[in-house]
Amino acid sequence: MSILTETPIDLVPGPSSDRSEGQLLEVSMGPQHPSTHGVFRMDVTLDGEKVVKLKPVFGYLHRNHEKIAETESYLGCMPYTDRLDYICSITNNWAYALAVEKLAGIQVPERAEYLRIITGELTRLQNHAGLVGFLMQDMGASGTPLMYAFREREKVLDLFEALTGARMMCNYMRFGGCRVDVPANWLQQAQKVIDGFPQFLDEFENLLTSNEILMARTQGVGVVTREQAINAGISGPMARASGVNYDLRKVDKYGIYDRFSFRVPLGEHGDVYDRYMLRALEMRESIEILKQAMRDLPAGPIMDPNTKIRGFRPKAGEAYGRIEGPKGELGFYLISDGTASPYRYRVRPPSLINLTLLEDMCLGQNVADIVIILGSVDIVLGEVDR
Amino acid sequence: MLGEGILKGLTETARNFLGSYVSKDRLTTIQFPEERLPQIEATRDFPFLVYDGTEWEAGLRCVSCQICEKECPPKCIYIEKSKDKKPDATGKLQFYPTTFNIDISVCMSCQICVEVCPFDAIKMNVEFEMSSEDRFGGLLLRKEQLAKSNEYYNKIHPTEATAVDAALAEERAKAEAKARQTTEAKAATPAPMATPEAGETK
Ligand code: SF4
Numbered sequence: 370m371s372i373l374t375e376t377p378i379d380l381v382p383g384p385s386s387d388r389s390e391g392q393l394l395e396v397s398m399g400p401q402h403p404s405t406h407g408v409f410r411m412d413v414t415l416d417g418e419k420v421v422k423l424k425p426v427f428g429y430l431h432r433n434h435e436k437i438a439e440t441e442s443y444l445g446c447m448p449y450t451d452r453l454d455y456i457c458s459i460t461n462n463w464a465y466a467l468a469v470e471k472l473a474g475i476q477v478p479e480r481a482e483y484l485r486i487i488t489g490e491l492t493r494l495q496n497h498a499g500l501v502g503f504l505m506q507d508m509g510a511s512g513t514p515l516m517y518a519f520r521e522r523e524k525v526l527d528l529f530e531a532l533t534g535a536r537m538m539c540n541y542m543r544f545g546g547c548r549v550d551v552p553a554n555w556l557q558q559a560q561k562v563i564d565g566f567p568q569f570l571d572e573f574e575n576l577l578t579s580n581e582i583l584m585a586r587t588q589g590v591g592v593v594t595r596e597q598a599i600n601a602g603i604s605g606p607m608a609r610a611s612g613v614n615y616d617l618r619k620v621d622k623y624g625i626y627d628r629f630s631f632r633v634p635l636g637e638h639g640d641v642y643d644r645y646m647l648r649a650l651e652m653r654e655s656i657e658i659l660k661q662a663m664r665d666l667p668a669g670p671i672m673d674p675n676t677k678i679r680g681f682r683p684k685a686g687e688a689y690g691r692i693e694g695p696k697g698e699l700g701f702y703l704i705s706d707g708t709a710s711p712y713r714y715r716v717r718p719p720s721l722i723n724l725t726l727l728e729d730m731c732l733g734q735n736v737a738d739i740v741i742i743l744g745s746v747d748i749v750l751g752e753v754d755r
Numbered sequence: 756m757l758g759e760g761i762l763k764g765l766t767e768t769a770r771n772f773l774g775s776y777v778s779k780d781r782l783t784t785i786q787f788p789e790e791r792l793p794q795i796e797a798t799r800d801f802p803f804l805v806y807d808g809t810e811w812e813a814g815l816r817c818v819s820c821q822i823c824e825k826e827c828p829p830k831c832i833y834i835e836k837s838k839d840k841k842p843d844a845t846g847k848l849q850f851y852p853t854t855f856n857i858d859i860s861v862c863m864s865c866q867i868c869v870e871v872c873p874f875d876a877i878k879m880n881v882e883f884e885m886s887s888e889d890r891f892g893g894l895l896l897r898k899e900q901l902a903k904s905n906e907y908y909n910k911i912h913p914t915e916a917t918a919v920d921a922a923l924a925e926e927r928a929k930a931e932a933k934a935r936q937t938t939e940a941k942a943a944t945p946a947p948m949a950t951p952e953a954g955e956t957k
Pocket residue numbers: 816817818819820821822823824834871872873874875876877
């Protein structure tokens with residue numbers, strides 16, 4: 370790795386042809402490359418099969434989210450947060466609602482907190498299942514694992530649809546609670562999905578965990594050391610796969626996470642295999658949380674009665690609300706000047722920050738490994754570009 | 756043993772392949788459009804306007820208060836308020852929208868318009884097969900395309916619609932009772948002087 374970076378690479382006017390050991394090749398992967406996630410582009414410089422330089426290029430999906438939010442009402446921003454990480458709209462809602470609740474000092478009723486945990490953990494389940502499926506697809510296991518993962522994800526999305534009306538753009542949370550209470554039979558349906566999930570995980574792990582090809586492709590690939598992860602501010606499963614014990618559900622105990630007993634899985638090697646394994650283990654912990662939350666779900670109101678939906682004007686001030694999203698620490702920073710729209714609205718997207726280590730992970734690896742390293746980071750471009 | 760993991764995985768694929776013949780839970784797809792999944796009740800996609808009775812133009816609940824237009828996050832509702840008032844389904848004089856357009860190519864199905872409407876006049880539809888080659892002809896819905904009867908609303912979202920109907924009926928009953936009270940009170944105001952009790956208290 371270090372030998373290759375010692376000689377400066379001059380890309381202008383192009384790869385030089387007089388290198389005795391051969392030419393460098395500059396490849397542009399994406400934004401329409403079938404194996405990148407979303408519209409993400411990487412300028413990769415290759416020496417044979419080895420990566421010597423990688424420049425991530427993003428911004429193709431930039432939608433001016435933060436600036437638009439400054440012209441919207443506080444409520445009007447909520448459906449836009451769905452579109453950040455569009456796989457996990459409910460956790461985005463949650464982080465934003467948490468920030469506004471901190472800003473305005475709103476209390477959330479008990480039942481709403483439980484519903485938030487239930488929907489939030491279901492979101493984590495379907496995100497991780499989908500991600501592992503995509504990762505296998507990137508690796509060349511065309512279809513099969515992805516199809517199984519999506520089949521299970523559909524069941525969770527059906528639950529979301531029955532509860533919120535939409536499969537992906539749920540727009541479920543409100544400041545001071547949740548928008549709607551569970552419909553009749555929803556809890557039984559949810560219990561069925563939750564009870565069936567461990568069986569799927571067992572089968573999924575039988576299919577993948579000890580597969581020799583998977584191990585050969587992923588072990589020792591794309592290593593992030595503990596120090597690197599901490600220095601780069603990585604969070605979520607990426608950081609925990611490198612052995613950083615940092616889970617906001619334990620650190621912040623936002624909402625009512627302190628009432629649940631669950632473990633935080635940690636990786637040892639920080640390679641792609643650990644990241645896969647960590648997600649599989651996290652899904653099992655999520656199921657534990659879900660079981661406890663379903664058991665303890667109290668009756669009661671789901672909205673703080675003193676919170677206005679329209680004409681909501683928090684006092685001037687600032688607040689930062691953060692949660693442990695399925696991809697990492699998702700934070701919203703809000704400044705209010707007392708008017709109906711935020712004065713400043715800033716998102717801390719876990720995907721973007723986890724992506725900053727991409728070049729370090731890829732240097733010296735093969736081209737084919739770039740794809741799985743990128744897949745294991747778990748990015749959603751809606752959130753990276755905003 | 757090398758290859759053991761792969762064999763283990765193959766038994767799983769076999770289990771899923773064979774299982775898909777007996778268990779619906781293992782099926783990954785259905786044959787749309789020949790086969791369709793049952794509609795989930797809470798489903799929403801684009802808004803429509805509810806009218807009471809049989810005449811859509813006379814029965815529109817919308818009183819053109821323009822709250823939804825203001826609150827819609829991507830601002831895809833366009834309303835022109837009438838200058839005159841005309842009786843609504845209950846006979847009360849109300850403003851009405853002369854133009855009510857929703858650009859559903861911009862609409863993001865967030866249902867904030869539904870949440871903020873104080874008159875239960877706008878609700879979410881479930882129709883999704885709306886692809887069109889004509890951006891303005893097919894995707895800019897006008898008042899006449901948006902108007903759907905209360906029966907239709909009851910059909911697509913039964914639970915929600917029943918609750919709305921009950922709340923509206925209660926509101927109307929209250930309003931009527933209040934109106935009766937005020938007319939009675941009006942009729943009674945000149946009376947106290949003449950009544951004997953009034954005279955006694957004096
Ligand atoms: S639909 Fe409702 S909110 Fe919108 S203008 Fe009509 S009455 Fe007002």
